[in-house]
Amino acid sequence: MKTIFTIIALILSLLLAGCVPSIYPSGAKTTAAHLDSGTQAFITEDGARLPLREWTTQGEPRAVIIAVHGFNDYSRFFDKPARYFSEHGIASFAYDQRGFGKAPKRGLWAGCASYEDDLLTLARLVKERYPRSPLFLLGESMGGAVVMTAVKNDTTDLIDGIILAAPALWARKTMPWYQNSLLWVLAHTTPWLRLTGKGVVKVTPSDNIEMLRELGSDPWVIKGARVETLYGLANLMDLAFNSADKLNEDTLLLYGEKDDIIPKQPTYAFLQRFLKDNHAAEEKTVAFYQQGYHMLLRDLQADKTWQDIAAWIDSRGARLPSGADKRAEIVLKPVLNSAN
Template sequence: MPMIYPPGSKNSSAQLTDNLYRTKDGASLPLRQWLPKTEPKAVIIALHGFNDYSHFFDRPGTYFSAQGIACFAYDQRGFGAAPKRGLWAGIPAYTDDLRILVRLVKHRYPRQPIYVLGESMGGAVIITAIGQVGIPEVEGVILAAPALWARQTMPWYQTSLLWVLAHSFPWLRLSGDGVGVKASDNIEMLRELGRDPLIIKKTRIEAIYGLTDLMDAAFDSADQLRANTLILYGENDEIIPKKPTYDFLQRFLSSDRERKTVAFYPQGYHMLLRDLQAPIAWEDIAAWINLGTDKLPSGADRRANEVLKPLLY
């Protein structure tokens, strides 16, 4: 059976230090901070993608801090230098860790608006956390290429193979070698990731199964994402296909509640925040936060409207 490796008993208080987020069960999750030199205008809490870790936000965090936005990112359980590396902690663990960290950061910055930003798997964690019970301290949600490839949008042979492997060889580790997908046009950045020992190169089948459970939950939460939201998607994304993304966006945009902005980047890939055109996306995010505008500097919102309009009407 595919296993989940959940947190232990909650026998302590959650705490933040300069480089650690200590959870209620005593787990030490590495934490990175990018702080402006003056009082911040806003705060971003960033969640990395699958097999990645908090370093993913280094360049964006440096940019946003220069724009007066304080940034925090942590290694989620099982990733980076967090405990139980390579093991899947379960959806409740990831969503609870996010909710508690938001409260801690809001306590530190009571007057600043808090934004949560998720890339790929991190986006799915945020969607699920907001959709399940909400996070009232959050002013807005930013999703960069959220992981939405749910089982109902996969071909039957893919879901069947995943089930068989997960229930036969859950411990088996697979690499992405030979898959032939392009995650970004920033080749030097991809080479750096290949040399980074904290990037997981071989993934347990049961972790992939757990990620798919998370994508199912996020995909089904489109109608429950009741928060001011900015969604960014690269039209060259070869990791998360267009169909599940567009299906999610159709349901997400069907309600006029809250502020909703969708941005499509014709030159963008899955790693939008680290692609060669990443500064364009950073500028759009900063404008959405600092200026409160839905008219993005790059015009990516207009491009999204052109693509999605035939699907919505």
Template sequence: MKKIVSILSLITLLLSGCMPSIYPSGAKTTVARLDTLAFITEDGARLPLRSWLPQGEPKAVIIAVHGFNDYSRFFDQPARYFSEHGIASFAYDQRGFGAAPKRGLWAGSASYADDLLTLARLVKERYPRSPIFLLGESMGGAVVMTAAKHDTTELVDGIILAAPALWARKTMPWYQNSLLWILAHTTPWLRLTGKGVVKVTPSDNIEMLRELGRDPWVIKGARVETLYGLANLMDLAFNSADSLTEDTLLLYGEKDDIIPKKPTYAFLQRFLKHKKNPSGEKEKTVAFYQQGYHMLLRDLQADKTWQDIAAWIDSRKVHLPSGADRRAEIVLKPVLTSFN
């Protein structure tokens, strides 16, 4: 009995001494602005910015948000394609990632969402006649969903979610959730690399993955408190299913083993409950890629997703060129029925 009490006392001591931290944006002391290489936020943070511009006035503008441990370069190839089709693209390094301040530290869901909405406002000021679309990959998708949920400006014309991070705690195995909580409240500074853990295949584009491995701006590993923050963000994204009102295109690869099918299907069951507005216009399009992996925009068949995104931006009323929306309807019909 004394041994159990001692262990419980030790755990209590550890938990009282450590808490997962966030490193949010500071006081708003300046006017947010854009320059050629950076997005300057209202607290003065300089977030590296990339742009790909078409000739003349763009017919639409995409603001792209990268995934966990990635940075703005992720959008280089798709953005080149879009610029050839009259669409301007912007992508930036989020706080704690790439060359942004406080590398490796978690800024918090509110800061990430606020940065995105601020950038959307600045881009709209530059292109007042062009519709604005927010595109997020993986964690970036969760940031887009969180921002869209709290957007009251009506500046955004639609959101595009590429394999969004929807693995909420309620859909995780209990032991995984419990371990993350314990580590976050005992050793939040501990850095995990993922080596020796279950092997996953994020993409079939092996050369691209090797290049990411050599890229010094791609973070390898993460602090436990950063992973805990990511879990908080995924909770918010998962719970936004009933409140997203923007026109939405959601892309998912059927070979995705980073974001499991169970949480994705559970989200879609609620998200697609009311698919059309009173006028009958489609607002929500889901696309399933049979040979797609988690990194859909950089897979070997990534050009199919680029074509579908461009077509959807042109008209949300027609089927996608790849047929991935029809594929999703076939796959999801029995799945969604089973949730009812």
């Protein structure tokens, strides 16, 4: 029996030694980053061509948004919100992040540093085009986590505020131990394994069924993910969760009370530190939508979030039109009091 356990231990050690979760980061900086309007692309400093969508305004925009998509999604996610913003004088940009949509190395994880660097580089280029327009970074789910980690490391004054729509905050410290352990084991034994969650994970990302069907048939939306990519996402969520007391930018955080992708427990735990321990808490606005799901910007009541975002951009100290900020204060009051 002892021999059997020894053999098993040896096999596991060999597996762990031979398999590690990989990242596929940006390369050497060999070119000047620029926007290629002809091919609708954002060319990074290592020459990667990231598809870019732009929604312009008549005349100079009163503000500009750079939108960052969520996990397995791509830049098309922002089409309807951007059209609304364009009609209200706000220009928007959205791009496919490395490994997603039509960007290079589809399905592979580029690493937190690469995602952060790409976003800050694009912010610089957009600001050069619109130097007099306030610039806001908007991230949905994983995109929210990218925004949070990027601005935490930003040393410029280019960004006027950030908008986080259902940000990915499910850090390892808030996961069940068995889920965290299983992810680690799989990432260090079979990092190439592709998981879909089909037939296992039952969630409702939105009440907009027509939109969900379109995503299901969209070839550029990735279905499933490599284990090492999920491991990279967990690393990103760890960084985002731990940034709560380091985000000094004006912030609008939107959360749907019916969100079953990013659970309430990690979100509330983040908000306790974000609102109580952050010295710039008075510059933060949190909005809770009672009928909101994870895909707040594409739900059936998405227009409420668009209106709130536009209003917040214009007057970051005023109440939101939907009243979602008042709702958040009611829901979070016992949560914040329990932190005292």
